[in-house]
Amino acid sequence: MFLMTLLLSDVEFCVPTGKTVALVLQGLRWLLQGHDVQVVSTLYTSRAASRMIAGQLGMALSADPTPPPTPGSIALHHYDFHNREADVQQAVTDLVARVKDGQLHVLLDEALFAGSDVYGQRNTTLVGRLAESVPGLHLWAAGVYHTDIPPSLRPEPLTVPLRCAPSVLREVQTAVDRLTAGIHNYSDSGVPAPGDGLRVIRLSHHGNAHTGRWPAECRQCGKEVAAELRRLGVGSGGNSLPNSPAPLSYSDVFILTQSSELQDDIEDDAGRVTSRASGVVRGLRDEGLPVCVLGEQDWRHNRARWERDVDDVAVAATDRVTVTRYDWLQGLERRVVVMLPGRDKEVDEGLSDEEIDLYDRLSAASRCTTQLIMVDVPPVTTAPSTAT
Structure with a gap:
């Protein structure tokens, strides 16, 4: 509810004012356009949110009364950037292999980018390497303080509370x-x-x-x-x-x-x-x-x-x-x-x-x-x- 949105090409980051809802809606939009959606968790603490996003995308797609003839697919990826440095390169390898027609669509929830934190530095490395490797990168992410934005990202604050009384x-x-x-x-x-x-x-x-x-x-x-x-x-x-x-x-x-x-x-x-x-x-x-x-x-x-x-x-x-x-x-x-x-x-x-x-x-x-x-x-x- 108190975090924000970051943008890289059309890469955006948001958080708990309904930020996960925003990720789900954007992911559904991509699926209906025929794009495959990669839901990525880079730490065990974000695994539940990523699992929920993938599940909600699947349910929304199956419930659509007028689905497109060839909707995209959903893939869920789990890594542990805090404890395993090698997972950063593994994530880059896995995601680049999913590029389709020159494009890659990624949802990354609860991804901190704190500069002094090893986990934050590895998230920054992931986004930077994907941007270098995939010109057609579309990455929406959430969980970012506006004081810790990597240079390659453009911030858009999400500050309207959508869900709480x-x-x-x-x-x-x-x-x-x-x-x-x-x-x-x-x-x-x-x-x-x-x-x-x-x-x-x-x-x-x-x-x-x-x-x-x-x-x-x-x-x-x-x-x-x-x-x-x-x-x-x-x-x-x-x-x-x-x-x-x-x-x-x-x-x-x-x-x-x-x-x-x-x-x-x-x-x-x-x-x-x-x-x-x-x-x-x-x-x-x-x-x-x-x-x-x-x-x-x-x-x-x-x-x-x-x-x-x-x-x-x-x-x-x-x-x-x-x-x-x-x-x-x-x-x-x-x-x-x-x-x-x-x-x-x-x-x-x-x-x-x-x-x-x-x-x-x-x-x-x-x-x-x-x-x-x-x-x-x-x-x-x-x-x-x-x-x-």
């Missing part, structure tokens, strides 16, 4: 106002919103039953979030959201955090649990909610399951609540989002609790289209000294 946008706006570096402010679409949206629900990680510094560590937080989801009618087949066109499924819910503590049960080769799931996950399951957990430990210890789950969540194939670090499922939105404050022990070192809250709003609250639930964390207080 005003009540949600106000929570995100707090962060946009305070964290100005690399973020364009919203602009007015000129079309009044039909309503303010649903009141933001606020819970608190506070009280005798709550444990741990952050909600991801707390079993009671899981139980209270589950109770709120039940109250909304999630998974019941009913619907308590006003003016909502469809009942809420479990798969309509994201529970997002940045906590390093988030994980599912970790098992050894014999299937024995060696490390228990995070408190919030256990609390959700105590209340009978089906849960899919995507955390760093799950990615490190059971990569195959993690990848299957990511593909599943991308197309909402299984009706489960998704609990994940928000940067592991970039680009995806849900009707209901629960925001759990938390710290990444490596990335967030030195940040204040207030700064963490602002980044959570940008990266988690912005993914909500209808009902936002925020779990507040009381500040740490130090008892006054009694020394005389």
Whole structure:
């Protein structure tokens, strides 16, 4: 919701104000014109968004009542530029081999180009090499701060919020106002919103039953979030959201955090649990909610399951609540989002609790289209000294 659009020949980049929607629409346009579309993920954190784009393109093409006689095809490519430098040249080789009639059509979602970051430098290298190798390159991409634009790209900001209710946008706006570096402010679409949206629900990680510094560590937080989801009618087949066109499924819910503590049960080769799931996950399951957990430990210890789950969540194939670090499922939105404050022990070192809250709003609250639930964390207080 806070990123932008970049252009190389007719190469464009956008982000969460509906940026993935823009990529899907452009990809569909190419397909209907008979062009093949290459959907590219250059890091595991963008895999879900790319899988969703490819799936939506396929569904839109098959649902077209008047398809062209020879529509284009869709190919999905996965790479890991962060961990494998050789993947950059492999991507160039794979994509150049897909050139048809002198043209190449590429969609690249959640691709950062930060100059000091190895991953960003490799994305820049990919785009530069493709531009040199394919004069007829058409590449639309998303996930770019306007402070990190490669020289070969022309920026076009996407700043009109297309999908979130005003009540949600106000929570995100707090962060946009305070964290100005690399973020364009919203602009007015000129079309009044039909309503303010649903009141933001606020819970608190506070009280005798709550444990741990952050909600991801707390079993009671899981139980209270589950109770709120039940109250909304999630998974019941009913619907308590006003003016909502469809009942809420479990798969309509994201529970997002940045906590390093988030994980599912970790098992050894014999299937024995060696490390228990995070408190919030256990609390959700105590209340009978089906849960899919995507955390760093799950990615490190059971990569195959993690990848299957990511593909599943991308197309909402299984009706489960998704609990994940928000940067592991970039680009995806849900009707209901629960925001759990938390710290990444490596990335967030030195940040204040207030700064963490602002980044959570940008990266988690912005993914909500209808009902936002925020779990507040009381500040740490130090008892006054009694020394005389």
